Amino acid sequence: MVARDSGMLDRGRILGDLALQLGDEELFLGHRDSEWLGLAPEIEEDVAFASMAQDEVRHAAFWYELAETAGMGQADALAFDRPATDRRHAALCARPNGDWAHTVLRHYLYDAWDAVRLMALAEAGEETVAQGARRMLREEHYHHLHMEKWVVDLGRAGGEAGQRLLKAFQALLPDLPHLAAFAVDPQALVDLGILARPLPDLRREFVARISPTLAKAGLPVHPVEAALAAQPEDRARSVAPLADAEELLSTMNGVRSLGAAAW
Amino acid sequence: MPDARMEEFMARIERGDKIEAHDWMPEDYRLLLLRLIHMHAVSEIMGAYPEKEWVPKAPTLRRKMSLAAKVQDEIGHGQLLLRVAEDLAAPLGRHRVDLMDDVITGRVKFHNVFHMEAPTWADAGIIGWLVDGAAIITQTALLDCSYAPYARVLKRICAEESFHMQHGESIILSLAEGEPWQREMLQEALNRWWEAILFFFGPPVVTDAARRMMEYRIRSRTNEELRQKFLTRYVPRIRAVGLEIPDSALRYDDEAGLWRYTEPDWERLSRMVRDNTGPKSQERISLRRRAHQDQAWVREALLRARAAAAV
Amino acid sequence: MAMTQMEKEPAQELNANTSYDVYEIFVQASDLDPHVHVGSLLAPSPEWALQLARENFLRRAQAVSVWAVRRGDVHGTPDDPDWFAREFDRKYRDVSGYADNARRWKRFKAQAMHIDDVIADVRKE
Numbered sequence: 289m290v291a292r293d294s295g296m297l298d299r300g301r302i303l304g305d306l307a308l309q310l311g312d313e314e315l316f317l318g319h320r321d322s323e324w325l326g327l328a329p330e331i332e333e334d335v336a337f338a339s340m341a342q343d344e345v346r347h348a349a350f351w352y353e354l355a356e357t358a359g360m361g362q363a364d365a366l367a368f369d370r371p372a373t374d375r376r377h378a379a380l381c382a383r384p385n386g387d388w389a390h391t392v393l394r395h396y397l398y399d400a401w402d403a404v405r406l407m408a409l410a411e412a413g414e415e416t417v418a419q420g421a422r423r424m425l426r427e428e429h430y431h432h433l434h435m436e437k438w439v440v441d442l443g444r445a446g447g448e449a450g451q452r453l454l455k456a457f458q459a460l461l462p463d464l465p466h467l468a469a470f471a472v473d474p475q476a477l478v479d480l481g482i483l484a485r486p487l488p489d490l491r492r493e494f495v496a497r498i499s500p501t502l503a504k505a506g507l508p509v510h511p512v513e514a515a516l517a518a519q520p521e522d523r524a525r526s527v528a529p530l531a532d533a534e535e536l537l538s539t540m541n542g543v544r545s546l547g548a549a550a551w
Numbered sequence: 552m553p554d555a556r557m558e559e560f561m562a563r564i565e566r567g568d569k570i571e572a573h574d575w576m577p578e579d580y581r582l583l584l585l586r587l588i589h590m591h592a593v594s595e596i597m598g599a600y601p602e603k604e605w606v607p608k609a610p611t612l613r614r615k616m617s618l619a620a621k622v623q624d625e626i627g628h629g630q631l632l633l634r635v636a637e638d639l640a641a642p643l644g645r646h647r648v649d650l651m652d653d654v655i656t657g658r659v660k661f662h663n664v665f666h667m668e669a670p671t672w673a674d675a676g677i678i679g680w681l682v683d684g685a686a687i688i689t690q691t692a693l694l695d696c697s698y699a700p701y702a703r704v705l706k707r708i709c710a711e712e713s714f715h716m717q718h719g720e721s722i723i724l725s726l727a728e729g730e731p732w733q734r735e736m737l738q739e740a741l742n743r744w745w746e747a748i749l750f751f752f753g754p755p756v757v758t759d760a761a762r763r764m765m766e767y768r769i770r771s772r773t774n775e776e777l778r779q780k781f782l783t784r785y786v787p788r789i790r791a792v793g794l795e796i797p798d799s800a801l802r803y804d805d806e807a808g809l810w811r812y813t814e815p816d817w818e819r820l821s822r823m824v825r826d827n828t829g830p831k832s833q834e835r836i837s838l839r840r841r842a843h844q845d846q847a848w849v850r851e852a853l854l855r856a857r858a859a860a861a862v
Numbered sequence: 863m864a865m866t867q868m869e870k871e872p873a874q875e876l877n878a879n880t881s882y883d884v885y886e887i888f889v890q891a892s893d894l895d896p897h898v899h900v901g902s903l904l905a906p907s908p909e910w911a912l913q914l915a916r917e918n919f920l921r922r923a924q925a926v927s928v929w930a931v932r933r934g935d936v937h938g939t940p941d942d943p944d945w946f947a948r949e950f951d952r953k954y955r956d957v958s959g960y961a962d963n964a965r966r967w968k969r970f971k972a973q974a975m976h977i978d979d980v981i982a983d984v985r986k987e
Binding site: 315318319322323325326327328329330331332334335338339341342345346348349352363364367368388440441442444445446447448449452539540541542543544546547549550551 | 596599600603605606607608609610611612613614615616619620622623626627629630633672725728729730732733838839841842846848849850851852853855856859860
């Protein structure tokens with residue numbers, strides 16, 4: 289990674305790394321989402337949720353294509369062929385699927401952070417990134433409404449649903465500091481005019497965004513604040529635990545690993 | 552059942568009138584339709600599983616998205632068809648939850664092809680190309696169905712199937728243009744699926760139920776007519792991409808104007824559908840149980856949330 | 863005159879608090895199109911019906927507006943075909959009833975006028 293004080297900030301390299309991070313996150317979450325095909329709690333929801341899985345993979349493709357333009361390799365190769373040790377995703381995105389409460393809460397939290405991050409990318413001066421971010425924000429609006437409704441309704445229902453939601457919240461909490469962070473030095477992103485605001489500001493926006501929803505769902509917000517405060521992640525964050533990504537990648541390469549070929 | 556009503560109903564059918572959900576209809580008509588559409592709906596949903604296995608393994612980003620979209624469409628078709636079946640079943644006191652429970656108890660059957668294994672990516676291609684191709688032919692044959700809600704939904708389904716046709720062809724064309732081992736994989740998949748695809752159209756004998764469905768103008772073509780149409784359309788294309796059809800008896804009989812082929816093992820394959828004893832029948836039924844019965848808590852939660860919001 | 867209510871089954875009325883409802887979905891493709899019925903779905907509330915309608919009915923098509931109407935709130939015409947009976951022509955109110963105008967204008971060395979020409983002319987810069 290680029291040192292903050294090197295004075296030789298390699299803009300292209302940082303942009304490429306950021307694109308890979310965003311690509312890996314969207315791809316891994318989209319992959320996990322697509323595992324729900326045919327398994328959602330109702331047929332209508334199966335169809336709706338499948339669209340969100342496809343949108344995430346489509347967004348991943350955008351970021352990998354951006355990295356391709358930055359000369360980092362062909363988009364499909366970047367998506368499929370990089371080993372787990374080279375991945376830059378937030379741990380939360382690769383976690384195996386839990387129950388429906390875990391799925392919608394993870395998605396809600398990811399989407400909320402993603403929206404905050406995309407806004408800060410959209411408002412900055414890097415035009416290709418900003419343009420992509422603006423388009424994604426528009427598509428993510430429906431995801432956000434959908435996931436928010438799920439979280440609030442499961443919380444309001446109480447009983448078994450409420451208990452499952454709380455359990456999911458506790459399981460996801462430790463992954464939030466790693467999510468609300470960057471695989472590249474966030475200050476360098478700000479200095480280069482790629483990100484409109486520094487990380488602590490984005491984290492405050494994230495908490496402000498999720499607070500009313502968590503409150504409606506009967507979930508406390510202070511553990512989120514405490515977890516974020518304990519791990520500031522003000523430099524490039526560490527690589528996510530390898531096991532989840534390794535398992536995911538070995539599935540994802542089930543066909544591609546058969547040999548070099550066009551598919 | 553008053554005979555005058557029945558006579559009037561049959562006169563409507565023969566005039567080419569379309570029947571709506573709230574129209575009077577003979578019990579026999581309702582039950583035949585319900586059995587047909589329920590099985591169709593459930594087959595669409597169960598048909599998602601063999602292909603769904605390949606979404607996480609799809610080899611490029613584009614394939615990952617397009618296969619997910621295709622599987623999603625199948626589930627969407629299941630939704631449309633279920634709604635039609637539900638409206639037919641409601642006067643019998645049966646609703647969505649009952650129609651889905653029927654899959655798990657084995658009370659409703661689903662198409663033979665979805666009891667089979669899809670062990671390679673080429674199987675996903677063959678399903679998209681030939682199983683969908685066969686399904687498109689059987690569905691198009693129902694577009695003029697006398698029951699309007701079914702015909703309307705089929706119109707929408709057929710429009711989406713046009714994407715499925717291109718999608719399936721795209722996968723197999725890549726394999727056919729590809730490395731020798733990719734072509735081999737494709738040939739092996741065809742060998743696995745051929746008999747099941749011929750069976751898919753059903754036995755050549757016109758059963759009593761099939762005859763009644765034709766009288767009611769629910770359907771207008773026999774199983775054999777549709778199988779012949781499939782062979783005419785697909786045999787030349789299968790051969791064109793360099794594949795060999797695993798049936799040495801397959802030939803076109805010019806004199807009779809018919810394809811001759813080795814009959815699938817009707818008895819064995821029928822038993823598989825009837826008793827859910829195919830290689831993947833139980834596994835896929837248990838996936839449906841997981842989705843439907845094990846997540847009843849989610850559906851209950853939304854009703855509780857509705858009640859909470861109403862207070 | 864009796865209207866038919868689309869949802870007639872008493873069983874569903876009894877289940878009103880314990881099961882999802884049927885919502886009829888109407889889609890407006892553009893601002894200049896009317897809302898068109900596209901199908902129905904099961905949902906626990908109007909909000910959920912709209913959430914689910916988007917991807918169940920608009921995976922490809924574009925739209926500017928969707929309506930979800932609880933089936934029990936839809937009232938339909940009765941099954942009676944006489945309700946739509948129209949035995950005598952209404953040519954006096956159709957363009958086709960005035961086919962002779964063109965011939966008559968010719969006598970005055972002028973051409974018949976059509977609404978499409980007028981619209982095209984007014985739109986022209």
